[in-house]
Amino acid sequence: MLTSHEIFVGQFMTNSERRSVYKQIKDLVKKAQTVAQKELEQRRQRLQAKLELEDKLYQEEFAENVKSQRDRRDKEFLQEMNIKRELEDCYEIREALTHRDKLQVKEAQLEQITEKQRAVIRQRQTDEYWRKVCDTHARHYEKQLEKEQRLLKNIQAHKGRGFDEQIALHQRERELELERKRQEAEELAKHLHELRLEKCRLRVPPKMQIYRKELLDVIAEKKAKREGEECDRIQEHRKLMREIASEQQDHSAALVRRKRAVYKANIEYIDYACRLHKLEEDAQAARYARIDDLRHVDICTKSNLALELKQKAELAKLYYAELRRQMCEEYERRLPKSKAELLAEQRKVREELDHQLAENARLQAEEEEKYSKQLELMADDRDFCKRVAEQYIADQKDHLPTHPNWLIYQCPNKNFAVKCVSSEVQGLSKSEVKLEREDACIEPGGGFARSPNEFSNYSYLSPLKHGPNADQKLRNATLCMPRESVVVLR
Template identity: 85%
Template sequence: MLTSHEIFVGQFMKNSERRSVYKQIKDLVKKAQTVAQKELEQRRQRLQAKLELEDKLYQEEFAENVKSRIDEDIRKRKDNLIEIKSERDRRDKEFLQEMNIKRELEDCYEIREALTHRDKLQVKEAQLEQITEKQRALIRQRQNDEYWRKVCDTHSQHYEKQLEKEQRLLINIQAHKGRGLDEQIALHQHERELELERKRQEAEELAKHLHELSLEKCRLRVPPKMQIYRKELLDMIAEKKAKREGEECDRIEEHRKLMREIASEQQDHSAALLQRKRAVYKATMEYIDYARRLHNLVEDAEAARNARIDDLRHVDICTKSNLALEVKQKAELAKLYYAELRRQMCEEYERRLREGQEMREQKITENRFVQPAKSKAELLAEQRKVREELDHQL
């Protein structure tokens, strides 16, 4: 049986051992936290340096891409401006050539008179053709009326003959009534229908043939009076044409002679004046063209600069938003990495503490003289209790 002093001594030793163990665990926990904090700080610094390096590389690459894109846009715009300028110059040159040709045509008396003469001839030919066409239409109308009058007369004569024949047939039928009257009437009716059908076909063929003949006559035959009238009209036109051409030739010759005299008189006096006028006109046109091109170039440059500024502003906004989004994503990812690393380090440190405590508890020598021997179940219960206390402290 243990005395009270022995019990006190055993309790004191047990408490002192537990306090030393708790103190060691506390110191180890603090040391582990300090080491983990230093490692996390170093890793955070490395990640920050890596992020800054990546941002710098990305900005340099983006600046290079933007510069190359701007240079490419400027080159394309210059090429477009050169093409537009060449196309405008070509159109202006063609327009000036057309205007010069038109002005020369308008200033030339011979060409103007020839065009007027050609127009007059065309008008006369059109009038002659209209007169001929009207006469042909009148002839066709007259022939058509004559043809239908003949057709109507033929039909009326045929109808009168048919009525007369039917009346004679009725008289004969009434006079010779007797046996076989119905058969004779039917046979006569059939013969009458066949005769009417044959006559109708003959009338249609005759009408068709007459129509073709009338059309052929309209196409081929021309009345003698019309031929005489046309010949007289053509002779009159040819005579007037020859007379007019002679008058025009005389007038043109007089005009040419007058122009030669005027040109010979003014040639000595108008050369310098014409040269000065041409020089002034050329200088004026060149200045107008230069001013127009300069104005267009200024407008194009202003539009290109505004477009480039808008593009750069849009690119800058997109870049800043992308960088902010990327930095935010990287920060969130680093935060998750930091939390996961902290959790893993805490778990690793806790595991090490538990293993060390279990090893130390197994190495503690048991004083069998102070306290009685403990069973395996009691040792496991104490270990479980110590582990729960450590969990609570952690």
């Protein structure tokens, strides 16, 4: 007896003979991947469905918000329009608004007038301030100029006194030096004289010669030293004079530059003040021009509104009068009428219709007479007929345009139209051509015209069915007929 494990092992070995273990493992892995992919796909579909649902809810909410916002705006706009219409329709409100506008305009004009007065006062104050500033600057400039001139004079005087003192000092020093030199020269001459005397008297000893030589060297050295000091003093004096002249020239140039700078600064300040004043004037002029333009626009707008209101009032009066008239007529029509009034109205209508029929008959007679004359002219004038025929042939027309008078039911005169000669009797004379009846009329189609009673569709309304205003004539004629005849005609 085999156990279950042995049976499973046997089946496994049997199956493994037909396909390998690798194939089984591959199938298992593929199956696991397929299951995982299906689970992922299902999860993806669920997430996509959730996203679509959320998107749909968001779109619905957004559409609802947009719709509510649009409805709210429309509602506010309608409320504003209703309020505006009520304000425009109400006379008291319009009067109040007009009164308020008038008060505002008056206040604005008063404010403009006050502002103009204030501007004039400010301009005067500004002009006065700038005048004072200019006067102050002028006085300050004069004081500064006087101070500089006084300082220059003091400097020149001080320099002049210093120069004089230095010259006097140098002169005294020079005199002293000359006096000292003169004394030294006298002493030297005296010593030389003594030396000459001694030389003449006796022979000078060597020590004396050495002493004399040293003394002469000392004298020459002192003389050279004094001459060098004198040259140095002269050079220092010249250098000092040059420095003083240079300082004086620099001071003069600096003073000139300072004056020019002050003058230039004053000119620039004056130009700046003028430009500022001009800019203020231009701005003020622009403001005044703008105020005038706005006032003109306001006046034009108010005049246009007043004219429009006046026109609307006139139209409203006309509409009201027309509406009252129509209402009165409607009310009168709805009121019950008596038999006498109805008969009077019918009699009046009948008289008007009789008058209209007589007028129509007269107009028809005039038109028929005019048309008969035209037809007689065309029948007698062969040249006119030839020209008309040539014109129709040139225009390539093989028919004539329709005309309401071509169908003739009765002839007012016996010689309505003359029949054209046929091709069989063209060689005969006019006297040989005889008509079968002397009082017969010829139709445009070539046949004889019949009397009115010979037509099956003839009635006394037939003349009214053709010609100008035929519909109106027929309508007026049928209105005058009794009810029985109208029913039969219908």
